[in-house]
Amino acid sequence: MEYNKVTAETIEELRRIFGERNVLTEVEKIEPYSHDESGTQFKHMPEVVVKAENEDQIAQLMKLANREHIPVTPRGAGSGLAASAVPLHGGIVLAMEKMNRILEIDEVNMVAVCEPAVVTNDLCRAVADKGLFYAGYPMSVEESYIASNVVTNAGGSKVVKYGSTRSHVLGLECISPTGEKLVLGGKRRKETSGYSLLQLMIGSEGTLGIVTKVIVNLMPAPGVTVDLLVPFANFDDAVKASSNIIRTTKVYPVTMEFMDGFSVRETTEYFNLPSLPAQDKAEAYLLFTFEGKNQEELDELAEKAGTACLDMGALDVFVASTKTESEKVWKVRTSMPDCVTTKYRHMLAGDVVVPRSEVAEFIAKTQDVMKKYTGLKLTFFGHIGDGNIHPNFLDTLGEYTDEEWLKVAEQAYGEVCMLGSQLGGTVSGEHGIGLGKKTVLRQTLGEYPISLMKGIKKVFDPNSILNPDKIFDLEQ
Numbered sequence: 001m002e003y004n005k006v007t008a009e010t011i012e013e014l015r016r017i018f019g020e021r022n023v024l025t026e027v028e029k030i031e032p033y034s035h036d037e038s039g040t041q042f043k044h045m046p047e048v049v050v051k052a053e054n055e056d057q058i059a060q061l062m063k064l065a066n067r068e069h070i071p072v073t074p075r076g077a078g079s080g081l082a083a084s085a086v087p088l089h090g091g092i093v094l095a096m097e098k099m100n101r102i103l104e105i106d107e108v109n110m111v112a113v114c115e116p117a118v119v120t121n122d123l124c125r126a127v128a129d130k131g132l133f134y135a136g137y138p139m140s141v142e143e144s145y146i147a148s149n150v151v152t153n154a155g156g157s158k159v160v161k162y163g164s165t166r167s168h169v170l171g172l173e174c175i176s177p178t179g180e181k182l183v184l185g186g187k188r189r190k191e192t193s194g195y196s197l198l199q200l201m202i203g204s205e206g207t208l209g210i211v212t213k214v215i216v217n218l219m220p221a222p223g224v225t226v227d228l229l230v231p232f233a234n235f236d237d238a239v240k241a242s243s244n245i246i247r248t249t250k251v252y253p254v255t256m257e258f259m260d261g262f263s264v265r266e267t268t269e270y271f272n273l274p275s276l277p278a279q280d281k282a283e284a285y286l287l288f289t290f291e292g293k294n295q296e297e298l299d300e301l302a303e304k305a306g307t308a309c310l311d312m313g314a315l316d317v318f319v320a321s322t323k324t325e326s327e328k329v330w331k332v333r334t335s336m337p338d339c340v341t342t343k344y345r346h347m348l349a350g351d352v353v354v355p356r357s358e359v360a361e362f363i364a365k366t367q368d369v370m371k372k373y374t375g376l377k378l379t380f381f382g383h384i385g386d387g388n389i390h391p392n393f394l395d396t397l398g399e400y401t402d403e404e405w406l407k408v409a410e411q412a413y414g415e416v417c418m419l420g421s422q423l424g425g426t427v428s429g430e431h432g433i434g435l436g437k438k439t440v441l442r443q444t445l446g447e448y449p450i451s452l453m454k455g456i457k458k459v460f461d462p463n464s465i466l467n468p469d470k471i472f473d474l475e476q
């Protein structure tokens with residue numbers, strides 16, 4: 001698809017809509033909007049960045065962009081790992097960062113109403129102050145925005161018990177790609193009123209509309225929690241234990257995370273963090289959080305799970321009994337993605353999800369397939385309780401050029417995705433498809449589902465203006 005360039009007249013019009021201070025054109029100011037956390041290999045410079053302060057400006061922008069045939073890419077905090085906020089065809093980046101107010105915490109309906117750029121953990125903290133709980137919790141919770149969590153259907157560490165972001169969204173307000181206002185869902189809790197455009201918008205990666213307001217479900221805050229860190233001398237034992245623990249204990253954790261020994265060592269060294277217990281012997285860890293109504297119930301859950309882990313070959317079970325101990329352990333887990341994205345120039349954060357019963361086989365087959373790729377290190381950490389174990393491909397030797405890396409990473413990831421798909425999985429559990437996984441999505445889904453998605457895109461966005469060529473290529 002060919003697009004028109006942003007002209008001096010367009011910039012003038014953008015300044016009229018957004019105000020002088022909200023239109024950026026200088027290279028050093030727009031460069032940070034050219035990539036996300038997936039790395040610079042997918043970098044594309046925008047021609048101009050605009051910062052929206054209200055939905056009217058966004059509606060006017062979309063009308064202008066359609067008239068001038070200029071692409072628009074919405075952008076949240078830029079923490080995405082699929083390059084879905086990268087302005088592939090240049091054009092206009094629509095930065096949401098200024099629309100960042102929590103508009104309402106409605107304790108009667110148990111919902112929060114937010115502007116799009118509320119940082120997710122700010123919301124979690126604000127509702128916690130009222131004894132409430134928002135269950136969405138990606139590991140990027142301190143930086144990513146609530147609307148982006150919605151359009152990426154973000155997962156995170158609490159999915160095993162509470163589900164992905166989709167499970168918590170009750171309503172959205174959006175501006176359509178053609179500049180119309182859409183109100184989807186609301187504070188109500190049920191709806192069977194035609195096709196659910198609300199559900200379609202969730203996970204649409206900024207291709208079907210621009211979210212200007214989000215209504216999320218809140219719950220009463222859980223009583224008490226405890227974290228268990230369980231080291232295993234052997235990678236396979238940890239993976240097998242993870243598949244069996246819920247079945248054998250009938251205990252549902254809030255969190256069941258996996259960390260391989262390499263990732264733990266890299267992260268503690270790179271960020272100079274205190275070592276985890278048994279770090280010299282452990283090749284893998286499971287990290288659990290349990291919630292209970294009171295301490296007695298919690299102790300019972302921890303005892304049951306700890307004993308089951310020991311029966312399945314764990315080296316030991318460490319109970320983080322204080323907030324400081326918990327934070328120390330979680331700091332290592334939450335810093336892992338930052339370690340791989342900042343330490344290595346080339347990395348690909350894989351995101352395959354398989355049924356929990358297939359995780360062990362998926363990992364074993366993946367390790368097997370990877371043997372033929374020289375200079376490419378494979379590490380694993382992630383949300384093993386959801387079967388969403390992130391295989392991370394790292395150029396540890398730094399020997400690949402950008403071009404070579406893209407080729408080899410795409411090929412290796414393609415193979416891993418096919419393996420996942422054959423085991424009943426899918427190519428992305430939470431990061432989305434964006435730019436890097438388009439080919440493998442088509443290969444694993446087949447042409448017909450992609451053709452339906454293209455048809456939907458065409459209905460919402462007849463001129464292909466909003467975030468074009470993400471998820472699938474429009475003209476392929």
Ligand SMILES: Cc1cc2nc3c(=O)[nH]c(=O)nc-3n(C[C@H](O)[C@H](O)[C@H](O)COP(=O)(O)OP(=O)(O)OC[C@H]3O[C@@H](n4cnc5c(N)ncnc54)[C@H](O)[C@@H]3O)c2cc1C
Pocket residue numbers: 036037073074075076077078079080081084085096116137138139140143144145146147148149150151152153154155156157205206207209210211212334337338341430431467
């Ligand atoms: C350290 C780290 C840890 C992470 N951990 C997790 C994790 O546990 N789980 C998980 O799911 N992801 C995780 N991610 C990925 C990322 O944080 C999520 O995808 C997150 O939802 C992106 O939010 P963002 O605000 O940074 O959005 P961006 O990266 O800026 O954009 C993401 C997508 O949202 C679109 N978008 C942004 N705002 C709007 C809007 N208002 N309307 C429509 N479209 C919009 C963009 O066009 C793009 O398609 C992690 C990333 C990092 C760097």
